[in-house]
Amino acid sequence: xxxxxxxxxDLTVHRGDLEVLKALSFEVREGEVFGLxxxxxxxxxxxxxxxxGLLPSVSGSFLFNGQEVRGGxxxxxxxxxxxxxxxxxxxxxxxxxxxxxxxxxxxxxxQKRKDRIEELLRFSDLIDRADERVANYSGGMKRxxxxxxxxxxxxxxxxxxxxxxxxxxxxxxxxxKRLLRLRSERGLSILLSTHRPEEAAFCDRxxxxxxxxxxxxxxxxxxxxxxxGDHLNITLRDHPEEAARLIKDALNLDSIISDGQxxxxxxxxxxxxxxxxxxxxxxxxxxxxxxxxxLGDVFLHLTGExxxxxxx
Amino acid sequence: xxxxxxxxxxxxxxxxxxxxxLRKPSRLIGAFLQPIIFWLMIGGGLTSTxxxxxxxxxxxxxxxxxxxxxxxxxxxxxxxxxxxxxxRHEGFLQSVLIAPGSRSALVLGKxxxxxxxxxxQAVAFLALAPLAGxxxxxxxxxxxxxxxxxxxxxxxxxxxxLAWWLDSSQAYHAIMSVILIPGWIxxxxxxxxxxxxxxxxxxxxxxxxxxxxxxxxxxxxxxxPAGTTVSTSSLTDIIxxxxxxxxxxxxxxxxxxxxx
Numbered sequence: 001x002x003x004x005x006x007x008x009x010d011l012t013v014h015r016g017d018l019e020v021l022k023a024l025s026f027e028v029r030e031g032e033v034f035g036l037x038x039x040x041x042x043x044x045x046x047x048x049x050x051x052x053g054l055l056p057s058v059s060g061s062f063l064f065n066g067q068e069v070r071g072g073x074x075x076x077x078x079x080x081x082x083x084x085x086x087x088x089x090x091x092x093x094x095x096x097x098x099x100x101x102x103x104x105x106x107x108x109x110x111q112k113r114k115d116r117i118e119e120l121l122r123f124s125d126l127i128d129r130a131d132e133r134v135a136n137y138s139g140g141m142k143r144x145x146x147x148x149x150x151x152x153x154x155x156x157x158x159x160x161x162x163x164x165x166x167x168x169x170x171x172x173x174x175x176x177k178r179l180l181r182l183r184s185e186r187g188l189s190i191l192l193s194t195h196r197p198e199e200a201a202f203c204d205r206x207x208x209x210x211x212x213x214x215x216x217x218x219x220x221x222x223x224x225x226x227x228x229g230d231h232l233n234i235t236l237r238d239h240p241e242e243a244a245r246l247i248k249d250a251l252n253l254d255s256i257i258s259d260g261q262x263x264x265x266x267x268x269x270x271x272x273x274x275x276x277x278x279x280x281x282x283x284x285x286x287x288x289x290x291x292x293x294x295l296g297d298v299f300l301h302l303t304g305e306x307x308x309x310x311x312x
Numbered sequence: 313x314x315x316x317x318x319x320x321x322x323x324x325x326x327x328x329x330x331x332x333x334l335r336k337p338s339r340l341i342g343a344f345l346q347p348i349i350f351w352l353m354i355g356g357g358l359t360s361t362x363x364x365x366x367x368x369x370x371x372x373x374x375x376x377x378x379x380x381x382x383x384x385x386x387x388x389x390x391x392x393x394x395x396x397x398x399x400r401h402e403g404f405l406q407s408v409l410i411a412p413g414s415r416s417a418l419v420l421g422k423x424x425x426x427x428x429x430x431x432x433q434a435v436a437f438l439a440l441a442p443l444a445g446x447x448x449x450x451x452x453x454x455x456x457x458x459x460x461x462x463x464x465x466x467x468x469x470x471x472x473x474l475a476w477w478l479d480s481s482q483a484y485h486a487i488m489s490v491i492l493i494p495g496w497i498x499x500x501x502x503x504x505x506x507x508x509x510x511x512x513x514x515x516x517x518x519x520x521x522x523x524x525x526x527x528x529x530x531x532x533x534x535x536x537p538a539g540t541t542v543s544t545s546s547l548t549d550i551i552x553x554x555x556x557x558x559x560x561x562x563x564x565x566x567x568x569x570x571x572x
Binding site for chain 1: 323328335
């Protein structure tokens with residue numbers, strides 16, 4: 001197997017007396033999208049801060065293209081484009097000026113800088129409002145500009161801390177379309193942190209991080225197979241207890257009654273649906289749907305921890 | 313540690329502060345009107361009661377004028393560096409921290425930007441010098457500009473180090489009201505040193521800002537009116553202000569490179 005682009009080895013970080021990262025190790029391969037999935041406070045942002053040299057580590061090392069590098073070393077930073085979780089734009093300046101300042105920080109020659117800025121403004125759909133103050137932009141536009149800005153020096157690895165926080169569904173989907181395009185067009189590798197299962201599903205591989213430790217690391221498909229069974233949600237006109245009893249007697253399946261709905265977890269959910277509808281008195285089922293377990297369920301299964309509070 | 317990388321960081325931050333200052337008309341108007349109002353109000357109010365033995369001809373508007381010039385530089389340093397606290401966690405400085413330039417370049421770029429803003433305001437206010445009784449041709453501009461540049465670099469790097477170290481706007485506000493503003497009041501900017509007031513006169517002697525005010529004040533006179541300065545010679549002013557500038561630069565560099 002070829003050398004990974006970035007290897008993080010046994011990273012341990014203390015904050016005061018607290019051990020916030022406990023010998024964390026993972027790797028990002030060339031051209032892949034690798035996600036660290038975990039709830040807030042699990043150590044994702046800390047990992048990135050050490051990588052960028054904004055926090056010291058007690059022990060551990062980074063290898064970039066097989067070469068050992070210090071976190072935050074200039075050669076590492078030159079190879080990475082970074083999208084911070086919190087905004088890092090000058091709100092009083094325009095998109096073009098923000099890009100111009102960053103281009104100058106990386107000493108892109110004048111003509112190359114100009115061309116690159118035009119290209120990035122087009123890529124991020126900001127060309128029409130490029131000279132407007134960033135403060136007037138929508139949340140989605142600001143995130144697009146952050147992404148464009150992180151690409152100005154043509155990095156090999158894009159590092160993004162919770163890149164789609166605060167974006168609505170449409171903007172979320174468009175961001176991912178853009179990111180996947182970047183990966184296929186430029187061969188860019190992406191390392192991101194997220195607490196959203198639907199975001200993790202876009203990754204080639206995911207590392208589950210909980211309490212500063214890597215719990216498991218695999219493809220979304222393989223991880224999903226770790227939790228068996230489909231979820232069936234059945235909405236009934238009335239008497240859910242009666243329906244639960246009928247299902248238990250006939251199919252030997254346990255149900256949970258919540259908000260008047262029956263929730264059943266079982267294998268082969270699609271074949272159960274017609275059987276349940278036939279089993280229950282005619283007209284009593286108003287709707288029935290099936291969902292596959294998502295990565296949030298897998299995370300809960302493996303760590304006993306929920307990714308977000310609203311899932312509880 | 314390429315020099316070109318350092319210069320890139322310095323010039324971007326320097327230009328950024330200047331352009332942010334110049335593009336806000338409301339801030340510009342405030343920046344130019346506020347010292348004039350301040351000078352006219354306090355100067356006018358106190359001129360009838362102000363008497364300095366040994367310098368009978370000196371009115372308060374004239375005495376206060378150099379103090380207002382230094383106030384401009386100090387306020388620019390305070391307001392220019394308090395923004396560092398937010399900028400560092402939720403602003404553009406985040407992206408400077410991960411750029412090729414060093415953190416020392418970041419300090420220098422920010423200090424030069426903030427100083428330039430203070431200097432522009434000071435120079436604009438200096439246009440009123442004849443109203444205070446100072447002819448343009450009588451001013452020792454070389455000396456004045458030297459003290460203003462050194463003083464503003466010292467105060468802005470001092471402010472930067474404070475902001476980075478405290479890392480909290482509330483704490484910075486507190487220090488501003490108990491140390492920085494009183495420091496300006498006790499620098500000879502508002503009233504001259506009185507050797508009979510033991511503790512107060514000692515604070516004024518130990519206050520580095522006194523020597524910035526003295527250096528600026530001396531630039532307006534061929535012969536300085538007796539009793540108007542804290543220091544006894546121009547050389548003392550230069551030495552203290554240089555030392556203060558070096559101390560602030562050093563402190564800011566240590567603070568910014570230490571905290572990771």
